[in-house]
Amino acid sequence: MSVLINIISIVLILAGLVxxxxxxxxxxxxxxxxxxxxxxxxxxxxxxxxxxxxFAVYHLGQIHWMxxxxxxxxxxxxxxxxxxxxxxxxxxxxxxxxxxxxEDGIEPLMRKKGNALDNEEGEKGR
Amino acid sequence: xxxxxxxxxxxxxxxxxxxxxxxxxxxxxxxxxxxxxxxMSADLLFRERDAPVLQRVQEGWSLAWYFLWMLWQILxxxxxxLKLALSPNALQQVDPSIVHFKTKLKSxxxxxxxxxxxxxxxxxxxxxxxxxxxxxxxxxxEAAAGLNGEMERRIASIYRVESAAAGGKGDC
Numbered sequence: 001m002s003v004l005i006n007i008i009s010i011v012l013i014l015a016g017l018v019x020x021x022x023x024x025x026x027x028x029x030x031x032x033x034x035x036x037x038x039x040x041x042x043x044x045x046x047x048x049x050x051x052x053x054x055f056a057v058y059h060l061g062q063i064h065w066m067x068x069x070x071x072x073x074x075x076x077x078x079x080x081x082x083x084x085x086x087x088x089x090x091x092x093x094x095x096x097x098x099x100x101x102x103e104d105g106i107e108p109l110m111r112k113k114g115n116a117l118d119n120e121e122g123e124k125g126r
Numbered sequence: 127x128x129x130x131x132x133x134x135x136x137x138x139x140x141x142x143x144x145x146x147x148x149x150x151x152x153x154x155x156x157x158x159x160x161x162x163x164x165x166m167s168a169d170l171l172f173r174e175r176d177a178p179v180l181q182r183v184q185e186g187w188s189l190a191w192y193f194l195w196m197l198w199q200i201l202x203x204x205x206x207x208l209k210l211a212l213s214p215n216a217l218q219q220v221d222p223s224i225v226h227f228k229t230k231l232k233s234x235x236x237x238x239x240x241x242x243x244x245x246x247x248x249x250x251x252x253x254x255x256x257x258x259x260x261x262x263x264x265x266x267x268e269a270a271a272g273l274n275g276e277m278e279r280r281i282a283s284i285y286r287v288e289s290a291a292a293g294g295k296g297d298c
Binding site: 087 | 144210
């Protein structure tokens with residue numbers, strides 16, 4: 001039983017590391033600020049979630065059901081709470097960085113002409 | 127009053143989960159501080175308090191299902207990023223564009239949810255929201271085509287009252 005739980009947690013943490021690798025390589029290889037934020041924003045969320053879920057599953061395996069202490073189960077609950085907060089805050093941080101980059105005037109790399117953000121700038125009449 | 131009791135229970139549950147101590151001393155400390163916080167700043171947490179309880183429960187339930195669907199979408203997005211980052215000709219597949227659309231969602235929370243969902247689904251990141259206007263950066267045309275409003279419908283169906291109100295105003 002405990003071997004099974006260990007295997008599940010190892011698989012979760014390893015999957016998280018693989019997705020971290022994907023987002024790191026993406027940040028290095030993608031061409032401009034906005035596309036790099038794609039890699040950083042999405043990769044961060046899922047990989048942190050997977051790693052923390054792995055911790056939670058591992059800790060579930062450490063609970064002694066014979067002399068049960070609530071404090072052990074609460075650790076799992078706290079880890080799940082961290083998951084919920086990451087799911088809410090990580091995309092918001094990505095969004096804030098994208099907006100800051102746009103406000104700072106970083107030109108998005110484009111192959112085509114016609115940029116919705118340029119039109120909006122025109123309407124404001126700066 | 128019911129609202130304050132609800133806030134108090136919410137704070138107390140958080141206290142118990144975070145402290146992990148069940149002796150009388152810590153529980154009484156928790157009771158005192160939760161009562162203080164409730165009496166001083168209970169008004170800050172929720173704005174609309176008139177909604178019937180049943181509607182709240184329904185919203186919470188469909189929100190939970192929505193988050194499960196989101197998890198699946200996040201997984202797909204990450205597999206896409208992984209493939210793109212590790213493929214030898216990644217640059218050929220990157221053809222970014224900025225898409226602009228108007229949303230029918232009214233409440234700030236629904237807009238926040240839509241923006242976060244767009245950021246977490248494959249190939250798209252929200253740049254800017256101003257009023258009803260969304261500016262979304264899509265990494266290629268395939269991702270841009272995915273912004274066909276399916277997600278907006280899902281969020282609108284969580285808040286049924288809102289979608290009924292928005293439906294009356296017609297297409298923008």
